[in-house]
Amino acid sequence: MKKWWTILTGVLLVFVLAACTASESAGDSDEGGSEGEGDSGTKTLLLNNGEEPTSFDPSQGFDAVSWNALNNLMEGLTRLGKDHTPEPATAEEWEISEDGKEYTFFIREDAKWSNGDDVTAGDYEFAWKRLLDPETASPAAFLGYFIEGGEAFNNGEGSADDVMVEAVNDKELKVTLSAPTGYFLNIISNPAFFPVNESVATENPEWFAEADSFVGNGPFALAEWKHDSEMLMKKNEEYWDHETVKLDEVHWAMVNDTNTEYQMYESGELDTSNIPSDMAEELLDSEEVSIQDQAGTAFYRFNVNEEPFQNEKIRKALAMSVNQQEIVDYVTKNKEEPAYGFVSYGFESPSGEDFREHNGKLVQPNVEEAKQLLQEGMEEEGYDELPAITLSYNTSEDNKKIAETIQQMFKENLGVEVTLENAEWNVFLEAQKALEHQLSRSSFLADYADPINFLESFTTDSSMNRTGWSNEEYDQLIADAKNEADEEQRWELMYEAEKLLFEEMPIFPVHFYNQVVLEKDSVSDIVRHPVGYLELKWADKQ
Known part of the structure; x- marks a missing residue:
């Protein structure tokens, strides 16, 4: 099985000094040429973002359609390198205390914002406390719970002053964690931890909403943004490592249809493309295809507050009537692994065993057992027939095909209609967060490289839960795992938590993600991180 990531404990201490995740008319770039160079000889990479970013506010743009661009417009204290492990970025070095709880980051003297301002430790303190501020209502706030005082502030039980993030001076940031966290340097490479220019944000709270007001600190600057249509990024000459950046521009279309995307790729309007599922057999062996690992899971959420999914047996019945192998073989057809658990392959324990292989298959198709469970569940609820069920998904051709397949499996295997x-992404997401869906399509891409990131999504108070499911024992297992310094024991707690999740089945998985992309021979060094975002700092186009 794939093992793309070992958990980062000792390796990350290299820099220790102390004791130490549309418009179909879009895509017509005025700059693009047959060789990726416009009339002025600029190198322009042509990409498709699929749809409008949710937000370029780091605290709000907590999804793939925001991350891909945002990760190249901004930069955290650390950045994932070509090997997908954290390396110095805006911070040139750091110190870690002997107890593993206190981190001191030293920000580069030449770190600048795209408007020429210095990037300061104060910008990080401002951004991280804003991330945790309950008034911000950030879906990524839970990532900051590793910081002492972070969870209490976000829950309204503490203040910003209690959050242990302190700008010691303009170039020194001190962070105290509530418990030793060996993967903390990985966590803070996530876009949620990008800085915010405090003076710019104070003057204009909507600084992130338009190209002419956006201020970043990454390899590229946002030059144009035609909402729901296209974006143009240009090389940021203020970036501390701008000499490494080879591209002059990146043009992003917003086309939410794989067939149209592929046609644009064929006509030279895009340099990369996903593969339409009905062309998979024809294209997967192409020399232009790149298949890379991705840490994430496609799954469905039951709303346990809505009939009939308050009943565990009914949830299990529907889950066990779905054949994941058939879906990846005949519907998605992109060589994905079928998912029989929630944590994906690729996470290696201290003993060298893959998490997924150790915890095994926690749900599998079994029509006969599913029929029996459905009957028992209906009897428990006094149902002569099931209440009407609606399956919701966000609009895309691929999501539609999977939803139709699951609809057919429910009917054929259980007689359930x-x-x-469907709804566009932003509308769908808001309804899912508000628990307005009965059964809904979901996807999870890891925010950082540890199984706990998958599992913490289903704690009672997690903004990522979106099922209404709550289990005190599960919550305690996750809390204990986050505070457990012994790695072997921490993994045992995570194994137990995932098993408990599937004993009660508020979700059912479909497949683990991979990244199957067509890419022109003229393009090189686009890095696609398994945690789900794109890296263009080293990309080139001939």
């Missing part, structure tokens, strides 16, 4: 409904 399901209605399908």
